[in-house]
Amino acid sequence: MSLLPSSVLSxxxxxxxxxxxxxxxxxxxxxxxxxxxxxxxxxxxxxxMTKSADDHHQLVLLEGRPVAEIFNVVNQISFGLxxxxxxxxAVPLLKANGVEDIVQIDHGNSWSIYFKDPEDNPxxxxxxxxxxxxxxxxxxxxxxxxxxxxxxxxxxxxRSRPDFALRGEWQQAMSQRIxxxxxxxxxxA
Numbered sequence: 001m002s003l004l005p006s007s008v009l010s011x012x013x014x015x016x017x018x019x020x021x022x023x024x025x026x027x028x029x030x031x032x033x034x035x036x037x038x039x040x041x042x043x044x045x046x047x048x049m050t051k052s053a054d055d056h057h058q059l060v061l062l063e064g065r066p067v068a069e070i071f072n073v074v075n076q077i078s079f080g081l082x083x084x085x086x087x088x089x090a091v092p093l094l095k096a097n098g099v100e101d102i103v104q105i106d107h108g109n110s111w112s113i114y115f116k117d118p119e120d121n122p123x124x125x126x127x128x129x130x131x132x133x134x135x136x137x138x139x140x141x142x143x144x145x146x147x148x149x150x151x152x153x154x155x156x157x158x159r160s161r162p163d164f165a166l167r168g169e170w171q172q173a174m175s176q177r178i179x180x181x182x183x184x185x186x187x188x189a
Contacts, residue, residue, distance in 0.1 A: 013060035014074060017119055019045050022061050025118050029097050030079065032059060065119070076114075078124040084150060087111055087127045088143045106141040108133035108158045109167075111150065113143070131158040132170035 016022045026032045032049035035056050040046050044064050048057035081087050090113060091102055103114040112126040131154060139157045141150070158164050165173075 011055070011058045011060060012077060013062055014077070014121060015065035016061050016063055017065045017067050019047060019061050019063040021118050023047050023049070026059060026061070029094065029099070072120060074121045076122040076124050077117075078126060081125060081127050084111060084127050084147050087113065087125065088147070090125055091143055104141040104143055106137075106139035106150075106154055106157060107135065108137040108139065108154060108161070109135065111141055111143075111154070128167065129154050129158075130167050131155060132163075132165040132167055133158040133161045134163050137161065 036048040
């Protein structure tokens, strides 16, 4: 089976119930800027948003999600931060924006906080750690602790599990695995 040419994940579009409310949330909480808005051929409002002048849109909001839906097909929308300090500062900022029920999890590979947007789409905000451990992994995380304590706790968690590696070691092995896949050495049919 032939692969498509090399690609990168570019953007995400989600159907929403209240497009104005959702736009405010993603602008006020994550700092997205509206790059365009309009009405599609079928009458649905659409808002294009970005955090990068290199990308016309990274997030698209499209009205039309059924108000009485029973099941949300969005598993999670994840946003990476640059540092543990950024993540630690996110909790009070989210609370100041009215976000409740924030769950903190140490995945070994990352420190994550989980919450929901105004339409109950699960959101993850995370930072990669310097370690690798096979997933899934769920450890305790208390972002009120010092950065040094969090780092030591995460390293102990990762070292207690099989196949511990430093992040750089895992990245090197994964790079080789990706190259093997691209060269036809691995497939899932």
